[in-house]
Amino acid sequence: MAVVVGVLAVAGALVAVTGPAVLRWWRPRPASADLIHGPGMWAALRPVLGVAETERRRTWLHLPVTVGEAGARIVLRLPAGWASGEAGTRAVDAIVTGRLPGEWAAHWCRTVAAPYVEWVRNAAPDRPRELPKSVEWMQTGDPLKIHFGETPEGPAFVHTGTATPHIGVSGETGSGKSSILYIPLVAARLAGWLVTVIDPKQNSLTEADEKSGIRIHSETYECVMAIAEFFVSMMAAEKYNGRKYRGHSGPDSPVGRLLVIDELPSFREYVAAWWKYIIRERGFPPVLVWFQLILMQGRSSNHRVLVGTHQFSLDVFGSTMARDQVGTKMVVGEVSIPSWTVAYGAGAPMVDYDETIPGRGVISLKGRRRKKTLADGRIERAEEIQYAYITPQVSDLLDACPPAPAWWDAGAMAPWITPRDLARADSAAAVKDFLPGGRFAGGREDLTPDTDTDVQLTQGSMPRSEAMSDVSGPGAVSGVGEGLAVADLVEKVGAEGIEEQRYTIAQACAVGIIRKKPGAARQYKSAWIKEGKPFPEGEMIRGNASYTREELESVFGTPEEDADSI
Known part of the structure; x- marks a missing residue:
């Protein structure tokens, strides 16, 4: 008998040490989300719903086994005729989502016989891809599709065939703004377009100096002449969209043109001083009006604008309508909160990026992912970008471009500008006196820089x-x-x-x-x-x-x- 008792005691000890749980024959079921979160959640929901204390929780509230997986579903049955208004809806949503990890999307169904609300857990956001510190520029072969660099979503292409086709680059002095301006300039020339550069600093875009198809103007009166001719060219080219000239091609047919203004704020100040103190005129310089009209009307005639500026403030562009034509706004280097606000709107969250990396900044790319409507009604989304570094290739790329037509090298105005076009532009915007041979042209008879x-x-x-x-x-x-x-x-x-x-x-x-x-x-x-x-x-x-x-x-x-x- 003693032996039997001893054997049973040993067996009991072995079972205690090596029982089913230890031997993995049986595992205890983990506590479900209903047991962990359900009691507290129901205690808070019941008074808001007006449900009696005697009601069972599981009759009204269903929680999944785990709430940590994407797609997890929570269902709450609503009392018939429950009318709590917006405050009650917010309270219910806060009680449920405030007790659970992750992001949840609520779907309210009150029009059915048995009203209910369900919450579905959103997938965890993907970790953004780390951007390279250097990106090579790619040719697209399409003058209206320009590669600008790399974003977390992949290569960043700007499409200038949209309703707001112009491009703006903002950045402090030394941030690399001029390097980015080379990208659309080179893309335009590779497509056979002609480029007019307004450079009041006299030291920008030097890699493009004396290249075929590019005129770089530095003297203020020359810059005004060039913009006047660009404006008339735009107005004259517009007629080729009409029925009379549709399909017309020849040496006098319009070609694409790009107007580049580096340091737009400085150019405005130079023009103001020249207008008031040099030629001693009163009123408002018309060149600033031409610039606004080019922004608003240049798309259909393939006359595009590229501006470099310190920020996209309203006083730089002259009007909200003109500024909004700059459909792609880029920022490079460090950016202040006021500069961010005028570029992307007060409601746009700032993008955190390492501004110490050369060529790092943000870009607005309309049409990418979900658009966000800002407080002022504009729709923009900014994302981090590593801009392509094209400067070492600029000279060779421009040398490989199609040669400019003879009239361009001779400093002549666009051949599609007829006397009638000139008269019409002058009657509308007072340009004749600023064109070659005009009284404000400094005796110049051509547009050669x-x-x-x-x-x-x-x-x-x-x-x-x-x-x-x-x-x-x-x-x-x-x-x-x-x-x-x-x-x-x-x-x-x-x-x-x-x-x-x-x-x-x-x-x-x-x-x-x-x-x-x-x-x-x-x-x-x-x-x-x-x-x-x-x-x-x-x-x-x-x-x-x-x-x-x-x-x-x-x-x-x-x-x-x-x-x-x-």
């Missing part, structure tokens, strides 16, 4: 006949102020003690060293360099390249040689 002009128009708003009187004749030079400077130079040429007089190209044309007009001389210089021939380095004097007579004659020849060749 004059990089050698020392002094721009300083004679005030005098009639063109008076403005040209000082510089008429074979040696006339393109600029009233420079004409006076050349007169002083001619007196110094014969003075004793002057061993090495230097001339800008425009001055050399004025005194007869170069027997060409300044525009033709600059074209000759560009062709000379493109052929691989060495051009004299010269010397920078007052910001202009200046050369000795011997240096100039080594390229352009002597006046006697020109006379013999005639």
Whole structure:
């Protein structure tokens, strides 16, 4: 008997140590979500629903085994005729979702015979993909589809065929704004478009300088002339969308054009000073009106605008309607809260990104994922981006572009602009006086960028006949102020003690060293360099390249040689 008792005792001990649970023959069922969350949740819901204490919880509330999985479903039966209003609805939703982890979407069904509300757990958000610190630019072959870089969702393409086709880039000085401006500039040229650059700082987009199909203007009056011609070109090109010209093609047919304004706020200030203090006009400079009209009307005529600015404030663009035409707003580098607000709206949450990474910023891409309506009615969504770095490739890419037409290289206005188009544009927006030959054009007869002009128009708003009187004749030079400077130079040429007089190209044309007009001389210089021939380095004097007579004659020849060749 004692032996039997001992055996039973040992067996009991073994069962205690190695029972079904330990041997994994049986596992205790884990507590369900109903046991964990149900009692407290029902205690809070019952008074709100007006249900008696005697009612069983499971008759009204169903919880899944686990609430941690995506798609988990919670169902709450509602009393018939329960009318609690918006406050009661919010209270019920807060009681349920406030006690559970994750994000839940509520669906209320009150129109059925047995009303109820269910909550479904949303999937956990995917961890955003880490962006590379450097992105190579890709060609798309489509002038209306431009690759700008990489976002967490993949490559970022901007489609400029939309109703708001223009592009704006915002950033502080040194943030890399000019590097981003190269991207649409190169894309436009690769498609055969022509590019007009407004560069009041005189040091932007240098990789595009003297490239075919690109005119870079720095002097204020030249910039105004260029925008005036771009505006008239846009208005004239619009007629080709009509029935009369539809399908027309020829040398006088419009081509796509891009207007680039780097440092838009600075350009506005330069124009204001030039208008008030240089030509001494009153009122509002019309060039700012042309700019707004180009933004609003340029899409249908393939006249696009690309602007660089410190921020997208209303006073920079002149009107809300004009600013809203910039459909793609980009920010690079560090951005302040006010700058973010004027770019994307007060209701747009700021994107957290590492602004210390060169080329890192945000971009608004309409149509990507779910759009968000902001407080002011605009629909925009900004996302982090690593902008493509194209600067080292710019020169080679531009050299591979289709050559510009002859009229462009000659500094002429667009050939599709007829006298009737010009008259119509002048009657609508007062542009004639600012075009080549106009009284505010500084004596210029073409649109060739004059990089050698020392002094721009300083004679005030005098009639063109008076403005040209000082510089008429074979040696006339393109600029009233420079004409006076050349007169002083001619007196110094014969003075004793002057061993090495230097001339800008425009001055050399004025005194007869170069027997060409300044525009033709600059074209000759560009062709000379493109052929691989060495051009004299010269010397920078007052910001202009200046050369000795011997240096100039080594390229352009002597006046006697020109006379013999005639």
